[in-house]
């Protein structure tokens with residue numbers, strides 16, 4: 001017997017007549033290496049020392065031993081042994097073997113905290129000069145929809161006055177917007193987008209978040225989500241993570257743009273978009289926990305960063321070609337903001353963000369360059385009631 005009890009899982013089976021069953025136990029355990037599983041008898045019964053085991057092989061062997069013996073007591077003991085080991089649900093795996101001890105230790109990085117400290121977390125965001133002093137959003141912008149170019153509207157706002165920005169910018173696909181030319185030269189597109197995002201960073205509070213919903217233009221091989229993320233990192237924001245919004249819109253043909261059944265140039269298909277999440281200065285957003293409105297169930301589900309949500313099907317009704325669905329906004333706001341926070345959407349379209357913000361008792365500011373879309377966003381707000389079930 002290897003006398004190092006602490007590195008084995010100990011299982012006790014009480015049986016005063018255990019000495020009479022020693023042979024059958026020996027028969028069974030002889031099939032397995034002593035370093036993996038061993039036993040001892042004492043006056044109370046049987047002690048099993050378990051380290052690792054090919055459990056399926058063990059189960060088969062127990063069944064063979066049960067068939068071989070005619071003694072009812074021995075059969076019972078064999079059943080009990082199997083049952084006790086089968087009941088252990090916490091183990092690691094190494095090939096066919098279940099590891100009953102130290103399986104976590106092997107996976108853990110030693111001195112994780114020290115290594116993290118010397119490696120540096122979000123090294124790219126170090127040395128930011130963000131002020132920690134937050135400001136109030138002036139009354140004339142509070143709970144308003146504003147028609148205009150966000151780059152210039154945002155310049156009128158003080159620094160550090162917005163808690164959360166959620167938006168989906170125009171993707172430069174060539175969509176038919178009411179008052180905005182979609183599908184320009186990529187350099188011009190990013191230049192304009194980044195001049196607006198620079199203002200977004202400035203107006204965001206310390207500890208505030210900017211979450212950008214973006215669909216890369218796969219057909220043109222432009223990874224917009226990476227380019228945007230890189231911009232935020234260069235501007236010293238912390239990348240908090242990425243949510244994959246799966247719309248499950250399987251409507252693509254197998255061969256479109258690519259090669260059929262040939263590795264020469266297969267075209268990859270996507271049914272999802274991304275939500276890139278960035279924080280200004282701190283991962284933690286200050287707030288009163290009494291103002292959190294996410295339920296335990298919602299929290300458990302939504303922290304898994306793959307969200308299955310249908311795309312918006314009401315675009316015709318609102319006359320807008322690229323809306324996101326209310327459910328997407330609802331999850332973002334409940335997971336990343338408190339009631340009473342100020343939410344900004346600088347590409348507000350027909351006001352999905354602002355309508356949901358109002359319903360969920362957040363303050364809002366929505367900006368869009370199209371007068372027509374802003375009118376619809378206003379109408380939507382008029383028809384939106386604050387959800388009193390959240391109080």
Ligand SMILES: C[S@@+](CC[C@H](N)C(=O)[O-])C[C@H]1O[C@@H](n2cnc3c(N)ncnc32)[C@H](O)[C@@H]1O
Nearest residue numbers: 149150170180322323324347349350352368369
């Ligand atoms: C993808 S859509 C957003 C739709 C919105 N999420 C919704 O659900 O209605 C992008 C919007 O950006 C607006 N836009 C484009 N350039 C802009 C600018 N410079 N300033 C403000 N809005 C702009 C467009 O009019 C369009 O409505």
